[in-house]
Amino acid sequence: MVESVPNEATEKDISALNDALKEERMGAVTRIVNGIPGAEVALFLESLPVDKRQAVWEVVDEASQGEVLVSLHDEVRDNLIEGMDTDQLVEATRDLDLDDMADIIVDLPEEVSNQLVLSMDKASRDLLNQVLSYDEDSAGGLMNPDVVTVRTDVTVEVVKRYFQFRGSLPTPVGDLFAVGRKGHYIGRIPLGTFLTSDPKTPIKDIIDEDAPAILDKTPASEVAQDFEHNDWISAPVVDDKNILIGRITIDDVVDVIREEAERSVMRMAGLNEEGDMFAPILTSSKRRAVWLGINLLTVLLAAFVIGIFEDTIKEIAVLAALMPVVASMGGIAGSQTLTLMIRGMATGQVGSGNIKDLLSREFMIGVINSFLWAAVLAVLCAFWFKNWDMSVVLGLALGINLVTGALAGVLIPVVLRRMSIDPAIAGGVILTTVTDIVGYVSFLGVATWLLIA
Known part of the structure; x- marks a missing residue:
């Protein structure tokens, strides 16, 4: 497409x-x-x-x-x-x-x-x-089997005459691919090298035999990474016997990149199936109802946690106004980390070898931000409510939730990936649930401990 x-x-x-x-x-x-x-x-x-x-x-x-x-x-x-x-x-x-x-x-x-x-x-x-x-999301599903191949036992002049006889070439032209007598892939011939070579030059002298081919079963996302890393315009596709069976061109890869990006954005909102902005209203309503139902369950869980501290809220009513601050700040901190993790997983930058380093890094970022913003919020609260005890409660709770959000942003997509669940679909909901619950529990729990107990 x-x-x-x-x-x-x-x-x-x-x-x-x-x-x-x-x-x-x-x-x-x-x-x-x-x-x-x-x-x-x-x-x-x-x-x-x-x-x-x-x-x-x-x-x-x-x-x-x-x-x-x-x-x-x-x-x-x-x-x-x-x-x-x-x-x-x-x-x-x-x-x-x-x-x-x-x-x-x-x-x-x-x-x-x-x-x-x-x-x-x-x-x-x-x-x-x-x-x-x-599979449509594999190299074999992306490829165009209409590929022009070149034998190694001829000259540049012979190939050019063949192209003139053929009359047209598949577009975009890209590099040429050399094959042996039985069709096995040997290497690629850069188009610029081919066009500027002396007509008498043997094809075998201008072949780049180190240029790799893409295996037909390779996932489309990996194909896109190969094109990005190698700056390819086109690439050969081979089967498990190294027989050249087609080629993939940059226009196909651009489609893959766009579709992956669009799919990720839509899935984060639970709209991965909604390809038509003007789909029938009832159809769209049914699709969105499932996602809204899942979110409702998470909100009810958070409400249940708040209900546990009902007596505390009744005694200190101002807590009700400040609760969303802690939950929201933790959610934003976690979302920043979660977004980076999902992007890193999609581009191959995140793997089992660097999870511990990422966890340590995000923990330190969470600690630094928690000290900074907890102090800012504590001072604001002290001037706003003329209550230093409340500012301490708010600062401690905010610090706890910022660190929790950062750690959850790393761990949630890792766990979901190991469970074969797309982090782009479920990661946001789980993260919000974690930061809301930890935010409410830390804030109301510390308030109960310091202000009432």
């Missing part, structure tokens, strides 16, 4: 489209929609309510519909596909690249997918089946 990042030009196009749609100038809508890339059309469609989305979709040129469908979120794509007949769908998708075809064919009605497969030649059909045999 190719997604568009809103830039100044895109925003102008979308603004013009919105104005034309609002004024019902469908001629202008048609001109604008069919004059911008399919990924930008997809972005615009996703920003529209369902009725307006359908009206715009109907004026999208048939030659561009396949590119637009590939660029849409699954939920929006499914809704548009439901309104198209078999002939429309076949016509819109028949000319897609094989990797894009693999992304979309599983979402098409069976009759359409069967027609598309039957319309392909045997070689293309075999390549498509090869991609579909892999």
Whole structure:
């Protein structure tokens, strides 16, 4: 899937489209929609309510519909596909690249997918089946099997003549990949080196045999890291026998990075399944109800803890006003650490080898911040309530919860990862529960101990 990042030009196009749609100038809508890339059309469609989305979709040129469908979120794509007949769908998708075809064919009605497969030649059909045999979040699922290979026993001139005979190359071109007689991967040929070499130069003399290939079962997140670390434009994909079976290009990796980032943000709010901003209200309500229910349980648990100190709160009413300060500060401190941990796990910077160091580091940060802000808050409280005993209670409780939040921010994602639970989904809720409960218990417990007992 190719997604568009809103830039100044895109925003102008979308603004013009919105104005034309609002004024019902469908001629202008048609001109604008069919004059911008399919990924930008997809972005615009996703920003529209369902009725307006359908009206715009109907004026999208048939030659561009396949590119637009590939660029849409699954939920929006499914809704548009439901309104198209078999002939429309076949016509819109028949000319897609094989990797894009693999992304979309599983979402098409069976009759359409069967027609598309039957319309392909045997070689293309075999390549498509090869991609579909892999998990979509693996290197094999990302790759395009349409890859140009180069033999090592020819010269640069021979390869250039072959390219001229072929007439076109898969885009983006990227580096060339050298293979042996049985198709096993040997190395890559940098495109710049190939283009600037003497025509009589043997291919074997310009091969970088140290350039690694990506194994077909490699997770997509690791593929993205490999591209980042090596500054690749394209990379070869091999099976467990080192046979070159396809290539991954930078545009596919950008999609992976964007999808991972979007998924993480959505999961932290419990919205990982909500791909359509204008999904049916009841559907969205059901999805969000589960997450709200989980949060309600954590709030009730915190309320139960507060209830234990009911007598203390009755005797010193001002405690009720100050309780949220301690809980909130601990929650923010923990969230900062939790965010860094989740990011570090996603980028491979956090592992079993550095957990103890991270725990020690975050503990010291928590201690330093607890001394600083506990002192500030204690002084403010002393001037506000003219009560130094209360300021001591508040300072101690804040210090305890800031340190707790920092430690919890490290430990919670580690424990969740070991339990095979995504920290981005559950980490925030658990952290909030911990810092709320520790904040209330420390504040009300210290108050009971120092002010009442």
